[in-house]
Amino acid sequence: MTATRILTFIPHAVGHSTLGLMRLVGRVTLFTFSALSHLLRPPFYFREFSHALLFIGYFSLPVVGLTALFTGAALALQIYSGGARFNAETVVPSIVAIGMVRELGPVIGGLMVAGRVAASIAAEIGTMKVTEQIDALVTLSTNPMKYLTVPRILAATIAMPILAGIGDILGIMGGYLVGITRLGFNSAAYLENTRDFLEAADVISGLWKAAAFGFIVALMGCYHGMNSGRGAQGVGRATTNAVVSASILILAANYVLTEVFFSA
């Protein structure tokens, strides 16, 4: 009896969670297509867009800038101690630059923005849903997808590459400051080394990634907000889900995009 129960429990649990996952993927895909189709059709709410751009882009600058600066500084120390094992300390400037621009700038920036922006979008839209403000929008002849989702997704997709670009610069600066103050690099040589090894393709691939991460962050914030459960608990769960799913999707998308750029 117990043996059969255990035997049926496992496939049941696996099947149940697989179906749940499939349902979620389906819903998110439909939501994405809906958002994209609304993006292409008027009306376009410019005021909402500029508000979102200010909030997502400008106000994320300190967070993204500081994390990039410290990441670049730590990276320089690590590569120096790693490089010392085979007498290759001189690679510090180029590896810091490439590491920041291709990988850490967009990914760490994306994750920080996921924490800041996906959470606040989900909480805001979730609260609007719970307090019937979304229904009120509809009765006032305003499509919530156009009014709430499209401006945020567009703003995040545009703002994120700019943030990542600034993060790249500050990260390299972090490495540079550590390099010349702690590791005994010559200032001019460090900068020359950075410039010589960095290619335009490195920077551009990183910025494309950042745009994709911005899209993911706003999409997850809007999706979980729009599908928020009832009450304070529902909004809390929507916020958590938005941050967690945005972070996982960023890391997964990072791998996929790196493969694409790697084989290109």
Added chain:
Amino acid sequence: MTRAMIELEGVEKAFGANAVLRGVNLSVGRGESMVIIGGSGTGKSVLIKCILGLVKPDAGTIRVDGADATKGDRDAFLARFGMLFQGGALFDSMTVWQNVAFRLLRGAQKRPKDEAREIAIEKLRRVGLKSAVADLYPAELSGGMQKRVGLARAIAADPEIIFFDEPTTGLDPIMSGVINELIREIVGEMGATAMTITHDMSSVRAIADHVAMLHDGVIQWTGPVEEMDASGDPYLEQFIQGRAEGPIEAVR
């Protein structure tokens, strides 16, 4: 007799295994004030949301002014409605006047900002609020004032049909009286068709021309408000008198 403004026929809606509406038939005449009563959780709000298309009914037809509500231009359809939500549902990122003038600041009924603001202040005055309130945010207002702002927003674009979802819930008896009176006056002077959901019997007597009682997913009783007290319907009587014993189970 004039054609009915809102007609519901066999409207059904279930959420999972929970059948909320099980075939609602209801007709609301043009310029009439219909009040729907019923206990909490009997699907009154769902019924209104079905008419507005916020919730998609599983079966049945809904006609507004003779036309199928689920077909045709959605914006034009919604432009005929105003709705006062239970909690006000004011947009808390906007000031009071921007809330009231929301429909007038964008979309098909868009007009210059100054003009929209003027109309908003005029509507605020109509619901008894001073123009100083216009630049405050909804969070800075009391519950009664939020309801009034919600009312001003509902009537801002002069709709033909207005829905009121529990207009007096959470207000003190005096404020309830004020809101009831405002609804009665405004609906009267605008000549609008009104549909109100409530379980507050003082609202029913103040607002209604006709009353319909929703119970167990169907309209249990409907008729003119004057006939309500002598209906002989045990469900309606229990509800009006607020008795715990009767055909309606107190524990739901």
